[in-house]
Amino acid sequence: MEGWPSDFVQIVAALVQNPYMGIVIVDKNGYVTVANDTYIHIVGKTRDEVIGKYIMDVTSNSQLPKILETGEVHIADYWPCNGHDLIVTRFPIYNKEGDLIGAVGKSLFLDLGDAKALAKKVADLEEELAFYRDAIKSVFSPKYCFDVIVGKSSKMARLKSMAEQVAQTGSTVLITGESGTGKELFAHSIHRSSPRAHYPFVRVNCAALPEHLLESELFGYEEGAFTGARKGGKPGKFELANKGTIFLDEIGDMPLPMQAKLLTVLQEREFERVGGTKPVRVDVRIIAATNCNLENLVEQGKFRADLYYRLNVVVLDIPPLRERLEDIPLLVQAILPRLNQRLNTNVTNVSSEAIQLLRKYHWPGNVRELENLLERAINLADLNNEKQLTAKHFPSLQKQNIENILIDKKGETLADAVEQLEKEMIRQVLKQTNYNKAQTAKLLGLHGSVLYRKLKKYNLG
Numbered sequence: 001m002e003g004w005p006s007d008f009v010q011i012v013a014a015l016v017q018n019p020y021m022g023i024v025i026v027d028k029n030g031y032v033t034v035a036n037d038t039y040i041h042i043v044g045k046t047r048d049e050v051i052g053k054y055i056m057d058v059t060s061n062s063q064l065p066k067i068l069e070t071g072e073v074h075i076a077d078y079w080p081c082n083g084h085d086l087i088v089t090r091f092p093i094y095n096k097e098g099d100l101i102g103a104v105g106k107s108l109f110l111d112l113g114d115a116k117a118l119a120k121k122v123a124d125l126e127e128e129l130a131f132y133r134d135a136i137k138s139v140f141s142p143k144y145c146f147d148v149i150v151g152k153s154s155k156m157a158r159l160k161s162m163a164e165q166v167a168q169t170g171s172t173v174l175i176t177g178e179s180g181t182g183k184e185l186f187a188h189s190i191h192r193s194s195p196r197a198h199y200p201f202v203r204v205n206c207a208a209l210p211e212h213l214l215e216s217e218l219f220g221y222e223e224g225a226f227t228g229a230r231k232g233g234k235p236g237k238f239e240l241a242n243k244g245t246i247f248l249d250e251i252g253d254m255p256l257p258m259q260a261k262l263l264t265v266l267q268e269r270e271f272e273r274v275g276g277t278k279p280v281r282v283d284v285r286i287i288a289a290t291n292c293n294l295e296n297l298v299e300q301g302k303f304r305a306d307l308y309y310r311l312n313v314v315v316l317d318i319p320p321l322r323e324r325l326e327d328i329p330l331l332v333q334a335i336l337p338r339l340n341q342r343l344n345t346n347v348t349n350v351s352s353e354a355i356q357l358l359r360k361y362h363w364p365g366n367v368r369e370l371e372n373l374l375e376r377a378i379n380l381a382d383l384n385n386e387k388q389l390t391a392k393h394f395p396s397l398q399k400q401n402i403e404n405i406l407i408d409k410k411g412e413t414l415a416d417a418v419e420q421l422e423k424e425m426i427r428q429v430l431k432q433t434n435y436n437k438a439q440t441a442k443l444l445g446l447h448g449s450v451l452y453r454k455l456k457k458y459n460l461g
């Protein structure tokens, strides 16, 4: 124990007591200065037979003299001792002048049996994880994924099959289309049927956050990066989406400085947290969506051309609902059960006349507007007596229909337009009163005989 103050030796001895790890320290001549009870148990001796003794007399296959001789470090070396199978780490000790003054031996496990138990525990957990990953995968199987996207029109069928194909690659996807056309639905479906399906899908609405928050939201921040920064820092959405997909919604609204940073991530697949210095590497698939015309934004200097070209790898342009009106009956069929479930109602279908009305509308809000209109119609229906939604439950569309008649009749005579309007109004009030002619005449302010004449004229009777 040459050169080691006795107080120091005692402090070290107290620090090294550890029932799971054998620890021994020798001085520069190989004499044991410190050994914990676990080590003494491993070598199968008494404390007196260990402390102060030459290490090779304590255990004849010790490697510590070699460490003293060479200054080597042994990490996780297999060491059989006294019937135990151990994994040990050995390293030299130097004083501040740089002279070698001793060596330490630390067994990682009391016995390899412990290591095996740990390895088994990890293997069991991995098996369990694989089971749940498979379970998740089967719930979101590819078939199920694209099945939620309703549409048999040729435009939608083509788009769905292209998206299915693209899902299998890791390529960046840009989804364009008017608001409410289903861009997010496509992004979700691509992720769920991709090989990344059992990793996260993280959505960021680039339009919803002010510029200074967007940066930390996307890239995270380090502790102390700004006032109010959380202790320990916070990972950003890119880190959270590692191995999965990040969905950058409303990318056209991303501020220009953020676009520059995003471009770097797209090129390098790495970034720095706000206030950080270390680069963070991620493996993330990027799906971006916008209802803006990015080319126009590039021309106006509001969107970086280089970022646009990076994003413009695979483009899925979702057609507006007015260009696929034939999908409306199917969409209605798919949306009604969802609404019934949410509103706790039991509407069975929509009359064919109402479907005709829906097919005449121009749908500026696309499928989202269709959902809203159906929800409003359910709220207008007398659900004790009616299980079917009819034209009268879509008053805004009826009004629109009358306006359309006037628009359609532009260029025709006033008498023609008035006749069309008269016919449409009578037809609607008749439906509203369940074909009660007396009531219809009253509501329209007509004498019964006048109504009968008009019914005959317009072939409504």
Ligand SMILES: Nc1ncnc2c1ncn2[C@@H]1O[C@H](COP(=O)(O)OP(=O)(O)OP(=O)(O)O)[C@@H](O)[C@H]1O
Binding pocket: 148, 149, 150, 151, 177, 178, 179, 180, 181, 182, 183, 184, 185, 186, 249, 291, 331, 334, 367, 368, 371
């Ligand atoms: N083809 C479709 N089949 C079934 N539901 C659809 C379809 N397209 C859209 N929807 C539904 O319409 C609503 C709007 O869709 P989504 O949010 O994906 O549109 P979006 O294009 O991302 O809209 P925004 O640009 O406003 O964010 C959602 O409830 C979605 O489930």
